[in-house]
Amino acid sequence: MNSLDLPMAPRETRVVVAMSGGVDSSVVAALLKDQGYDVTGVTLQLYDHGAAVHRKGACCAGQDIHDARRVADRLGIPHYVLDYEDRFREAVIDRFADSYLAGETPIPCVECNRTVKFADLMRTAVDIGAHVLATGHYVSSRLLPDGRRGLFRAADPDKDQTYFLYATTQPQLDMLRFPLGGMTKTQTRDLARHYGLAVADKSESQDICFVPNGGYADLIRKLRPEAATPGDIVHVDGRVLGRHDGIIRFTVGQRRGLGLSGGEPLYVVALDAPRAQVIVGPREALLTRRVKLRDMSWIGEGAWRDLPADGLEVAVRVRSTRAPAPAVLHCRDGVAEVELAVGEEGVAPGQACVIYDGAGPEARVLGGGVINRAPREAPAPRLEGRQDGRLTPANGRLARG
Ligand SMILES: Nc1ncnc2c1ncn2[C@@H]1O[C@H](COP(=O)(O)OP(=O)(O)OP(=O)(O)O)[C@@H](O)[C@H]1O
Numbered sequence: 001m002n003s004l005d006l007p008m009a010p011r012e013t014r015v016v017v018a019m020s021g022g023v024d025s026s027v028v029a030a031l032l033k034d035q036g037y038d039v040t041g042v043t044l045q046l047y048d049h050g051a052a053v054h055r056k057g058a059c060c061a062g063q064d065i066h067d068a069r070r071v072a073d074r075l076g077i078p079h080y081v082l083d084y085e086d087r088f089r090e091a092v093i094d095r096f097a098d099s100y101l102a103g104e105t106p107i108p109c110v111e112c113n114r115t116v117k118f119a120d121l122m123r124t125a126v127d128i129g130a131h132v133l134a135t136g137h138y139v140s141s142r143l144l145p146d147g148r149r150g151l152f153r154a155a156d157p158d159k160d161q162t163y164f165l166y167a168t169t170q171p172q173l174d175m176l177r178f179p180l181g182g183m184t185k186t187q188t189r190d191l192a193r194h195y196g197l198a199v200a201d202k203s204e205s206q207d208i209c210f211v212p213n214g215g216y217a218d219l220i221r222k223l224r225p226e227a228a229t230p231g232d233i234v235h236v237d238g239r240v241l242g243r244h245d246g247i248i249r250f251t252v253g254q255r256r257g258l259g260l261s262g263g264e265p266l267y268v269v270a271l272d273a274p275r276a277q278v279i280v281g282p283r284e285a286l287l288t289r290r291v292k293l294r295d296m297s298w299i300g301e302g303a304w305r306d307l308p309a310d311g312l313e314v315a316v317r318v319r320s321t322r323a324p325a326p327a328v329l330h331c332r333d334g335v336a337e338v339e340l341a342v343g344e345e346g347v348a349p350g351q352a353c354v355i356y357d358g359a360g361p362e363a364r365v366l367g368g369g370v371i372n373r374a375p376r377e378a379p380a381p382r383l384e385g386r387q388d389g390r391l392t393p394a395n396g397r398l399a400r401g
Pocket residue numbers: 017018019020021022023024025026042043044045046059060117134135136137204205401
């Protein structure tokens with residue numbers, strides 16, 4: 001077996017490296033080339049790079065393509081740039097806008113990994129005869145006793161990106177490799193210097209790549225003018241407390257900027273898109289114990305629909321910034337539902353609930369789904385007909401991965 005768990009010599013193993021122009025994927029290309037693999041770099045142009053050049057933190061844009069090309073030149077490997085702008089707009093940006101408009105908090109990086117990177121790019125890799133598609137994600141994949149590959153948290157818990165990769169399918173996992181899963185970022189940068197890569201000190205991308213400086217509300221208003229529909233700010237007890245100029249400006253857990261004066265401290269606890277209402281309430285109203293999931297992915301043993309009647313003990317993350325927490329996963333009437341051992345605040349529809357086999361540092365990903373509905377524990381809403389309990393993240397920041 002070679003270091004990529006394949007039964008042939010490295011030079012006979014064709015590897016496509018997904019090169020973003022950042023330090024991580026550049027090091028992957030350098031490492032694999034150094035180990036003797038037949039490496040080809042592919043960079044996807046994902047959106048209008050003219051608009052994004054010079055924007056700090058933007059990936060997949062003009063400067064990054066240039067950086068990827070320079071790294072490939074330095075390593076002496078073939079490098080292709082593929083125009084995936086239309087595909088990215090339709091599969092990632094449009095879905096992001098629609099989901100936001102529906103009062104959800106989507107994670108475009110999950111969609112991008114699932115569709116563009118691991119479906120489309122993988123097809124391209126197969127077309128050019130690759131055995132492996134390697135990326136710079138900080139996750140680990142290892143062979144399981146039954147011969148399948150499993151997806152595990154990265155050795156560096158601060159860098160771990162499993163939250164964004166839970167929707168990877170088993171066939172994709174079988175072809176993917178993540179050579180940085182066992183490394184820290186410092187080690188990666190050291191390797192970049194060792195290989196003389198110009199990107200060794202390139203800064204980390206922080207924002208979602210197509211959302212300049214976190215200004216997602218402006219982007220969504222541009223894409224969907226109806227996003228500026230004004231509406232009421234309503235207390236969970238039914239009182240109308242004020243007006244707002246569009247629900248996309250609000251996130252669950254938000255306390256500031258509500259424009260409400262005096263009285264008890266109030267938080268945004270839900271967004272009711274059909275009624276254009278921002279629902280506010282006391283902090284206790286943010287608490288959630290049960291989470292229903294849709295669009296389930298499963299790479300654990302068996303099928304999630306065949307879970308035992310009393311459920312499966314797992315650990316879950318309902319936000320990228322939280323550590324896995326104990327929970328029980330049930331399948332009830334064909335719907336996956338997670339019961340958290342300890343209630344969490346600000347569970348947001350549209351975010352992912354990622355399911356692990358334990359809460360340990362190198363836990364294995366079993367699957368996950370999109371958070372569909374988060375009934376709030378207390379106090380019971382007295383708002384007529386509002387049952388959906390839509391929640392968005394407390395910190396108002398969008399996760400990227
Ligand atoms: N535009 C792209 N073209 C090809 N591959 C990409 C592109 N964007 C991201 N990737 C792949 O997905 C991985 C994770 O992407 P992410 O956006 O999280 O980048 P990152 O963690 O900043 O890594 P890097 O330092 O390589 O940019 C990258 O390491 C790379 O392998």
